[in-house]
Amino acid sequence: MDWLDLLNVEEHGLDRTEPMYARITSGIRKAIQSGELTDNSRLPTNRELAALLKIDRSTVSRAYLELSQSGLIDSHVGRGTFVRPLAQRRRLAFKSAEEMPAVSDGAWPAVLNWTEKFSESSRASLDLIGRQPAAPERSDIISFAGGIPTEEFYPNEQFHRIVNELLQSADAARMFGYSAAEGSHYLRTEVKKHLLKHGIDCGDDELLIVSGSQQGIDLVTNIFVDPGDLVVLEDPSYFWAICNFRARQARCLPISLDNEGIRLDLLESSLARQRAKLLYVMPSYQNPTGATMSMARRIALIDLARKYQVPILEDNFVGDLVYGDAVLPPLRSLPGGKDIVIHQGTFSKALCPGLRLGWLVAPPEVTARLLLAKRTSDLSTNSIAQIILAKYLEEGLYSKHLEHVRLSYRARRDAMLKAFSEYFSDAELSSKMTWSSPAGGLFIWAKLAPGLSAREFLNFAEMEGVSFSPGDIFFLNGGHSEYLRLCFIQTEESIIVEGIKRLARAMRSYLESVARLNLADISGKARVRNNVLI
Amino acid sequence: MDWLDLLNVEEHGLDRTEPMYARITSGIRKAIQSGELTDNSRLPTNRELAALLKIDRSTVSRAYLELSQSGLIDSHVGRGTFVRPLAQRRRLAFKSAEEMPAVSDGAWPAVLNWTEKFSESSRASLDLIGRQPAAPERSDIISFAGGIPTEEFYPNEQFHRIVNELLQSADAARMFGYSAAEGSHYLRTEVKKHLLKHGIDCGDDELLIVSGSQQGIDLVTNIFVDPGDLVVLEDPSYFWAICNFRARQARCLPISLDNEGIRLDLLESSLARQRAKLLYVMPSYQNPTGATMSMARRIALIDLARKYQVPILEDNFVGDLVYGDAVLPPLRSLPGGKDIVIHQGTFSKALCPGLRLGWLVAPPEVTARLLLAKRTSDLSTNSIAQIILAKYLEEGLYSKHLEHVRLSYRARRDAMLKAFSEYFSDAELSSKMTWSSPAGGLFIWAKLAPGLSAREFLNFAEMEGVSFSPGDIFFLNGGHSEYLRLCFIQTEESIIVEGIKRLARAMRSYLESVARLNLADISGKARVRNNVLI
CATH class of the missing domain: 3.90.1150.10 (Aspartate Aminotransferase, domain 1)
Structure with a gap:
């Protein structure tokens, strides 16, 4: 197989204005569909094809990922990448547009070329998701x-009693009506009390209830990040936060960690060179490293953020899961933190994940914008989970x-x-x-x-x-x-x-x-x- | 007051590179803070200032809206716009950055200039939200x-019994654990049965459960719309859909309605001229007009969308609230609809809004992308509401x-x-x-x-x-x-x-x-x- 020939623009009618990965994808797709590439034939490795075409290996990876997701090819570690046999291709749930049956009526093309319709945001997510390892095939793993916290710790019985009491009360209906976009007043009151235990005293105009902390990240990205804006984050960091920033087409700047947390020398030299829109950190028990930022580093980080006027998104996703005696205060509670830190937390890790409830604490101006973004995203958070959780907190059961x-x-x-x-x-x-x-x-x-x-x-x-x-x-x-x-x-x-x-x-x-x-x-x-x- | 002088760039050190609305905002802000504009003094009307500066009235509106939201000015219909008295300004919950107290420690500016950090997305939302009328001051209105459907119709008692049965069952814990990102299998099964009644037969790889239909719109926008992309929609249309498209910086193209629905002559001449990414319609009992698209128009619309290869987002938000005998089928159920229509529905209007549950039906390739966007937005939908609703549907209570x-x-x-x-x-x-x-x-x-x-x-x-x-x-x-x-x-x-x-x-x-x-x-x-x- 002459691969340079296969991907040649003139012969195969490929569009020169397409990006390279798309040209590879459609070149190989056409070769498979025409039979030029036969069932089970082996494709070049990423490395080989990249060298041949003088392009980056990630471009080849992206093309192979799309082909794989359309069910046309199959990759096996250690063996290589192969054309799927036709019979298998037909059985695949995720049919590629080209393989779908034509609609008999009407004079127009039966199906859209969806791939060309998808946004850059969607492409970025797809690229990243390909990095996740396949689920293991064995079930006894x-x-x-x-x-994810496991069921054995979910407070089912307490929730059961609470739900019963709520549903028997006069205002059961509020569990099924809209909550205010900023969250139910009942839950907000209890979350504020909870935050006080972490040294965070926030006003009514500084708190927003969100549908889990992933939504918190999404809203913060929404209000700050335009395509091309710079987001600075710890390297390594939380996978779905990276996805979210990349999906908004942020430029992501990774800063390494040392044993006290994010390296401020690297951070400062970056901030001095370019204007950042957001700094995303997990000071306590970071994901994935489990590391905790030292007190000195926390104070110096706030100082640096103020110097360069960069908002900090502090993700305190496991703030309640402390196993030692020394608990370091969140950035939001430290001097100067109130004005520059957007603090985020969740009940998904320490309690149970299915409630999908978390919160954002931010200066009033920012909270007002977050609230607008919340409305535009999903109007408001589901009420029943909010009210169950509020009562659970009110009764002191969470502690x-x-x-x-x-x-x-x-x-x-x-x-x-x-x-x-x-x-x-x-x-x-x-x-x-x-x-x-x-x-x-x-x-x-x-x-x-x-x-x-x-x-x-x-x-x-x-x-x-x-x-x-x-x-x-x-x-x-x-x-x-x-x-x-x-x-x-x-x-x-x-x-x-x-x-x-x-x-x-x-x-x-x-x-x-x-x-x-x-x-x-x-x-x-x-x-x-x-x-x-x- | 010489307004041209007040907004003069040189004298007041305003930044010429700022957009005009921002120059007006900061010019007036500085004049208020310096005392040049005194308490209760009257500002020019939008029209006067626009004429004076030879700019569009919407630019003045935007500046006044920001000033109003910072609590610096106050508008009264029929009377005009005035500088708020200092005492009132101090009491406002949403303080502007300039009015916040400085933090005593540290050498850096105490607070960020948040306004300059916000994204275009956030600015667009803020501009639109200003169009909403103020809440009436009387409570006996x-x-x-x-x-919004009112409480009297919420099925509280049935939900109460269902929750009890679920919590007493062996798998109560699933109500509090993560659901799959595509939605709980139980609810998906029931929604598929429900859709069959509307003539929609969708596969497992064509259905996504979402947190209410606003999230459905958000996910569709996410996967299709890059800044500057064209979204075509009925004019008038659903307010929060417009907000969502505008927040993604779509160019929104309004197409008028006649008594059969969206005007296809106008639509075709637009689609022939420019490439659209998405066509958003509410064929049945449209918001706000209540109008319903005729059968002939529905068929012709699908044909047109196929001709110009434009995906249709069909928002069937009140599909179940039919008061006559003649029920027109959703676009998704019509010939050719399966391949080009993304169909969306919700239980918020016919049942109760607080569950925050809806669905999207789309071709498998599109559903796969929507699922990724869902994960990036909020990982998954809350479980308890999904399972209550699934059982409610399973028992035939919804019908x-x-x-x-x-x-x-x-x-x-x-x-x-x-x-x-x-x-x-x-x-x-x-x-x-x-x-x-x-x-x-x-x-x-x-x-x-x-x-x-x-x-x-x-x-x-x-x-x-x-x-x-x-x-x-x-x-x-x-x-x-x-x-x-x-x-x-x-x-x-x-x-x-x-x-x-x-x-x-x-x-x-x-x-x-x-x-x-x-x-x-x-x-x-x-x-x-x-x-x-x-």
Whole structure:
């Protein structure tokens, strides 16, 4: 197969004005549909095709991702990328537009070329989502991937009683009517009391209830970020925040962390050079590193933000999940913080995620804008969840719940750390991985020895029945294949121990393979996840 | 006061690179703060200042709106715009940045100049929101404004029983855990059954549950609209849809309606000239006009969309609120519709709004993109509302509910129409207003005789204790002061009759005033709503 010829513009009628990835996509699509590329034939690797066409590998990746999502090709780590057999292509749920049956009536094209209609925002999301690893095929896997609190801690019985009492009360109807866009007054009152415990005293015009903290990020992006605006964030950072900023076509500037948090020397030299619209940080128990910003760094960060007049979005997503004695105050509560910090929190991690409730605290001018963006996005937050939660908070049950989950999650963190020391302590493994000891939150962040890759390791781990999140997806510009993130709150201690035991076995298999094969030639291939959208 | 001098760039150090509205804003702000403009002094009207500066009146409106929202000035219909007294300025909740107290520590400016940080998206929303009328000051008003179903029809008792049964069942925890981003499987199954009744047979990969139909619009805009893209919509249209498109910086192209729906001659000549990304329509019981698109128009619209390859967003927000026998099928169910129509519906209008649940039906490729946008916006929809609604649908209670509310709302529509014929039938009033007879939905659309203005009429109506929505806010480019929208589902028949009686009284007062005064010189002043953001 002459690939240069295949992608030649004149012969195949491709549009020269299209971006390169689209030309590759349609060139290969046409070749498959015409039969020029036969079933199961092997495509060049990203690297080969990129070298051939003298373009960036990410361009090839994007084209392959689109082809894969249209069900035309299939990628297998270590084997390569192949044309799907026709029979399989026909069975795919996500048909490409070209494969759909034509409508018999009417004189116009039966279907749209949707791909050309999608916004830059949607393209950016699609590009990023391709970075997520495929879901493991085994169902008996012990998962340290993700970061979701499990059912055993949901306060079902208390919620049950509360719902009953609310529905029997005179104003049951308010559970099913619109809430004010800023949130129900009842919940706002209780959230303000809760915030006072974190040293945050906010006025009525400084608080907005949101449908979970992802919406908080979305609203803040909405009111500050125009395409091309600069957003500065910790590197690595929260995956869905990166997606959100990129979907708004922000330029994202990654700043590394050291053991006290975001590096202010790098931050200042960036802020001095270019005007930033927003600085996004997670000072406590950061996602994914689990690291906490020191007190000195917090104070210096506010000072720097004031100097360069950059609003800070402080994501305090696990502020209540503290396992030690030392609790550092949120940026919003520190001197000067009130005027420059937009503080965000959620009940999804410490309580349960299905309520979809969080909050934003911001200066009044900003809150007024956030409220407008909220209305434009979804008018208001669902009432029933707000009122249940308000009553739960009012009765003091959340504080009691926190005492309980803090102890439980601390025990799980300790079990994971102990299992690591135990199973990764021998001569062979101890030099191959290091890991963090977080003081709160959900995650342990581990680092492999040079030359090892978390994506490759994940294949072996899944074969052993354990999984984790590869760290590269959290870095703004990819790379950093040496990191992995493990969530310790989702599984009870005995299962954590079993999971780490499996991880140690997987590491031994991986190291054997590395020794046996030359793995270098497969390390460049990211696995493509076909089912991510399903 | 020499206004040209006041806004002179050199003397006052204003930035010439700023947009004109911002120069006016800061010029007046500085003059107020310096005392040059004294308490209670009168500002020129929009028209006067626009003529003086040779700029558009909307630019002046925008500047005055910002000043008003910072609490520096105050507008009164018929009297004019005035500098707020200092004491009042200090008491305002929404302080402008300049008025906030400085933080004592640190060497940097105490506060940000937030206004310069806000995105174009946020500015566009703020501009539009200023068009909304102020909330009436009286609390005993009979309101035909808005469009929200009232509590009396919420199925509280059935929901109560359902919640109890769900919470006692083995899988109560799923009410508080994350739902899949595409919606809970349980609700999706029931929504698919519901859609079949509307002739829509959609696959699993064609359905997305959303947090109310406003989020549906937001997600569709997200995946299709880049800044500058063309969105075509009916004129007038749904206020919050216009806000959403404008906030994404779409170019919005308004197309007039005739008695069969959107005018295809105008639509085609526009589509032939420029490439549109999206066509937004409400074929049944349109907001605000209550009009329904004819069957012939529906078929021709799909044909036209296919010819010009423009996706249609069909907002079927009141599809279940049908009061006659003839029910026209949604566009999505018509031949060719499946491939080009994104169909949207909600339970907010026919059931209750606080659940915040709706759906989108779209081709699989589009649904996959919408799902990504959903994740990026708020991860997933709250579980408890989804599961309650699913069980309610599964038990067939929604169909029974619909029988009941259709009869009730039809009776209310009939009561309003009858009251109109009765109270607006005499020689004086009958020539001053005409009104529509909608076959479904929420709204009656009325038109005043030439020379009368709904905004002015609203002032008299509120004095009589009745309100409505002035029609101008629904037109993309404003104007059309002759229309008003009245919602007939919010109030029971006897109150509707009383409301229309008051409206007739208000009309008489208004006509008297018109005769007595020369109202022409106040008709250009839109009322500014100070409390819209609260």
